[in-house]
Each structure stands twice: as C-alpha cells, then as structure tokens.
Amino acid sequence: xxxxxxxxxxxxxxxxxxxxxxxxxxxxxxxxxxxxxxxxxxxxxxxxxxxxxxxxxxxxxxxxxxxxxxxxxxxxxxxxxxxxxxxxxxxxxxxxxxxxxxxxxxxxxxxxxxxxxxxxxxxxxxxxxxxxxxxxxxxxxxx
Numbered sequence: 001x002x003x004x005x006x007x008x009x010x011x012x013x014x015x016x017x018x019x020x021x022x023x024x025x026x027x028x029x030x031x032x033x034x035x036x037x038x039x040x041x042x043x044x045x046x047x048x049x050x051x052x053x054x055x056x057x058x059x060x061x062x063x064x065x066x067x068x069x070x071x072x073x074x075x076x077x078x079x080x081x082x083x084x085x086x087x088x089x090x091x092x093x094x095x096x097x098x099x100x101x102x103x104x105x106x107x108x109x110x111x112x113x114x115x116x117x118x119x120x121x122x123x124x125x126x127x128x129x130x131x132x133x134x135x136x137x138x139x140x141x142x143x
Contacts, residue, residue, distance in 0.1 A: 009103030013112055014095040017133045023113030027092040028085060028131040031123055036090045037061070037082055039122040044080060048118055051078075067096070067111050075099040076111055087138055089131060092119065 015026030029036055037058055044065040045053045054064045063080040078096045085091040094112045098104035120130065133139040 010106075011100070011102075011104055011108070012095065012097040013108035015093045015112060015116075021109065023109055023116065025132075026094060027116055027119065028133055029090045029092070029123070029125060030129045030131060031090055031125065033061070033082065033084060033090050036092060036119075036123065039119055040080055040082060040092065043115060043118045043122050044078070047122060048114060069107070074104065074107060076104070076108055078111065078115070080115070085133075092116070 013024060015024050017025055017028065019025050040063055041053070041056060044051050044063050048067070050068040050070065052066050052068075054066055056063045061082040063078075063082070065078040065080065067076045067078050068074070069076075076096050076098050078094060081093045081095075083091055094115055096108035096111045098108055119125075123129075131139070
C-alpha cells in the first residue's frame with residue numbers, strides 16, 4: 001500500500017519512450033518539426049483550458065508553459081521539448097512539475113496525457129505517423 005501512496009504524493013511526471021504508462025511515452029512523429037512545433041504552440045498556448053505559454057524558443061525546441069486548474073487552485077509548470085531524434089524523426093517529450101508543496105495526486109501525469117492527446121488531434125496524426133520506438137525496426141537497429 002505504501003507504493004500506491006507514494007505515487008499519489010508525487011509532484012512531477014515526465015515522458016520516457018519506454019514508460020509502462022502510455023500517457024507518458026511522449027511522441028515520435030514522422031511529421032516535420034515545423035508542423036509539430038506550430039501545433040504544440042497552439043495546444044499549449046490556449047488549446048487546452050488553463051494553459052498559457054511563458055516562453056518559447058523554436059531554435060532550441062523548448063516551450064515553457066503554465067497549466068492552471070482554477071477550481072482547485074493548482075499550478076503546474078510544463079516543459080515541452082521538441083527536436084529530431086537519431087533517425088531524423090520529430091520527438092516530443094514533456095516534463096510537468098506541480099508548484100504545490102504536496103503531491104498532485106497524478107495531475108502531472110494527466111496533464112501530460114492531455115497535452116499529447118491534444119497534440120495528436122491538432123496534427124490530425126494518423127497511426128502511421130506516430131512511431132513506437134520500442135517496436136519500430138529502424139529504432140531497434142540503432143539501440
């Protein structure tokens with residue numbers, strides 16, 4: 001039971017392409033960087049309720065956003081990193097850190113999941129445009 005309680009009191013979450021949690025795998029797209037960047041800017045800049053961009057740098061592929069949940073008064077800092085991976089595909093990773101002193105009861109994980117889902121929708125990404133690096137043969141050859 002202690003493990004479950006520890007999870008509830010976590011204050012941050014991040015993507016990892018090998019995560020057991022599908023929400024936390026990030027994305028590897030066969031879509032050009034610029035299209036993914038523009039879609040991520042739209043999603044994090046108001047495409048999700050309560051989200052706003054603090055700063056963005058397309059040269060570094062970084063978006064710093066704030067996700068507010070007004071009803072419960074929580075704020076979460078969200079760092080989105082977009083770049084090209086070793087095979088030239090566009091990779092999106094996200095880190096979400098709750099500003100509160102206590103755990104966020106999984107809110108950071110849910111925010112990441114919502115962002116990734118909204119990004120897929122904004123891009124109108126088809127299944128063949130979202131790669132799974134743990135299954136795709138080109139990635140297994142580079143590991």
